[in-house]
Amino acid sequence: MTTATTTPAQPQPSAGLRGVVVGDTRVSQVDGQQGQLIYCGIDIHELARNSSFDEVAYLLWHHALPSQANLDEFRTQLAQRRALPAPLLRVLRELPKNSTPMDVLRTAASALALFDPAVKDITPAANLEKAMRLKAVFPTILAAFYRLSQDKEPVEPRVDLEAAANFLYMFTGKEPEPQAARVLDVALVLHADHGMNASTFSAIVTAATLADMYAAVVSAIATLKGPLHGGANEGVIANLMEIGDIDKVDSWVSGKLARKEKIMGFGHAVYKTNDPRVTDLKAIAKESGERAGTTKWVEMTERMEKAVWEQRQLYSNVDLYSASVYYTLGIPPTYFTPVFAMSRVVGWCAHLMEQYANNKLIRPGENYVGGRDVKYVPISQRQADVPV
Numbered sequence: 246m247t248t249a250t251t252t253p254a255q256p257q258p259s260a261g262l263r264g265v266v267v268g269d270t271r272v273s274q275v276d277g278q279q280g281q282l283i284y285c286g287i288d289i290h291e292l293a294r295n296s297s298f299d300e301v302a303y304l305l306w307h308h309a310l311p312s313q314a315n316l317d318e319f320r321t322q323l324a325q326r327r328a329l330p331a332p333l334l335r336v337l338r339e340l341p342k343n344s345t346p347m348d349v350l351r352t353a354a355s356a357l358a359l360f361d362p363a364v365k366d367i368t369p370a371a372n373l374e375k376a377m378r379l380k381a382v383f384p385t386i387l388a389a390f391y392r393l394s395q396d397k398e399p400v401e402p403r404v405d406l407e408a409a410a411n412f413l414y415m416f417t418g419k420e421p422e423p424q425a426a427r428v429l430d431v432a433l434v435l436h437a438d439h440g441m442n443a444s445t446f447s448a449i450v451t452a453a454t455l456a457d458m459y460a461a462v463v464s465a466i467a468t469l470k471g472p473l474h475g476g477a478n479e480g481v482i483a484n485l486m487e488i489g490d491i492d493k494v495d496s497w498v499s500g501k502l503a504r505k506e507k508i509m510g511f512g513h514a515v516y517k518t519n520d521p522r523v524t525d526l527k528a529i530a531k532e533s534g535e536r537a538g539t540t541k542w543v544e545m546t547e548r549m550e551k552a553v554w555e556q557r558q559l560y561s562n563v564d565l566y567s568a569s570v571y572y573t574l575g576i577p578p579t580y581f582t583p584v585f586a587m588s589r590v591v592g593w594c595a596h597l598m599e600q601y602a603n604n605k606l607i608r609p610g611e612n613y614v615g616g617r618d619v620k621y622v623p624i625s626q627r628q629a630d631v632p633v
């Protein structure tokens with residue numbers, strides 16, 4: 246092995262790019278010290294209480310709260326974009342029924358580009374059109390694939406229902422109770438954006454090469470899938486099911502921590518205090534559990550939160566209570582992360598529109614730590630691999 250002869254001075258890398266600022270945004274801010282999240286300056290709690298997912302999408306894309314007339318118009322435009330291109334539905338029919346729904350969403354989002362004649366157009370108007378299309382069609386993709394995987398025919402979207410109600414309608418085939426639709430709508434509001442997180446960063450890295458918005462959103466979906474990011478909500482319900490009984494929560498937590506295993510739904514790269522979304526999600530998780538007559542999951546979740554705090558002082562994050570919210574709504578665990586994506590696509594598109602409007606290729610560096618002045622050994626003289 247040849248070692249370095251001279252090592253030029255190199256800057257200290259920031260592990261996980263923590264503390265690195267990639268640009269300016271007007272979309273959202275995460276204050277990890279105060280435990281505050283704002284969308285365009287408005288506190289998330291206020292939006293969760295008073296707003297709707299569609300209104301939040303308008304806010305994040307236009308940086309303005311819509312008038313009633315503009316919101317009505319926006320909703321109509323979104324509803325008109327809910328149907329799937331017929332060939333895409335045929336593609337969904339051909340996919341293996343046991344496909345991971347997050348992979349189906351990624352594949353379908355990629356395929357959507359093929360049905361957009363203006364795919365390469367990255368002007369603000371074309372990007373807004375793509376954003377509306379992506380937001381409108383994600384629920385249809387997921388509900389259609391779910392039903393196909395259950396040997397049922399997809400249910401056509403309805404234009405008269407709001408986003409969450411329409412999704413539950415297409416998913417189950419029945420118009421949901423207004424309270425159930427409201428619970429999902431609040432969850433969608435709370436997941437819509439979260440500063441420069443991993444999936445949003447993936448999206449803007451792709452967009453910064455001036456690749457189109459579908460390509461950028463496909464990168465984001467792929468990144469959201471991982472268990473350290475959006476995939477954590479599925480991990481939470483898997484853990485609750487594995488534990489099975491509230492009296493076993495404490496010992497299960499002790500075991501995980503003793504083995505130094507990560508517990509899904511806890512810890513955060515930015516929050517050094519409570520994740521503000523947890524408060525709202527806990528409230529709706531309890532409310533929907535009581536309404537559905539099954540408080541088991543939310544009670545186990547609360548017990549887990551208490552045990553993790555007592556044993557390791559870790560705060561819970563957005564994925565902890567969203568798991569029991571979705572489960573109580575009858576959404577299967579493999580759809581938890583896709584439902585997150587159905588919401589976060591709004592935030593991705595908001596950041597993408599900012600990126601395209603003020604673009605610079607993203608090209609960080611890295612420190613080379615390998616050998617130098619390594620002699621090249623011709624292959625004929627190598628009896629085995631030559632480590633360098």
Ligand SMILES: CC(C)(COP(=O)(O)OP(=O)(O)OC[C@H]1O[C@@H](n2cnc3c(N)ncnc32)[C@H](O)[C@@H]1OP(=O)(O)O)[C@@H](O)C(=O)NCCC(=O)NCCS
Pocket residue numbers: 261472473474475477506507508509510511512513514515559562563564
């Ligand atoms: C989100 C996450 C990746 C943030 O990671 P991070 O800020 O880089 O923090 P680290 O992973 O370096 O963890 C710091 C310490 O806390 C511990 N820790 C962090 N999250 C933990 C968790 N969920 N369970 C157990 N221990 C955890 C780490 O083991 C580490 O301990 P150590 O210093 O003794 O090695 C991390 O908390 C995590 O993996 N959480 C679980 C997955 C999850 O819920 N993701 C959704 C995020 S919204």
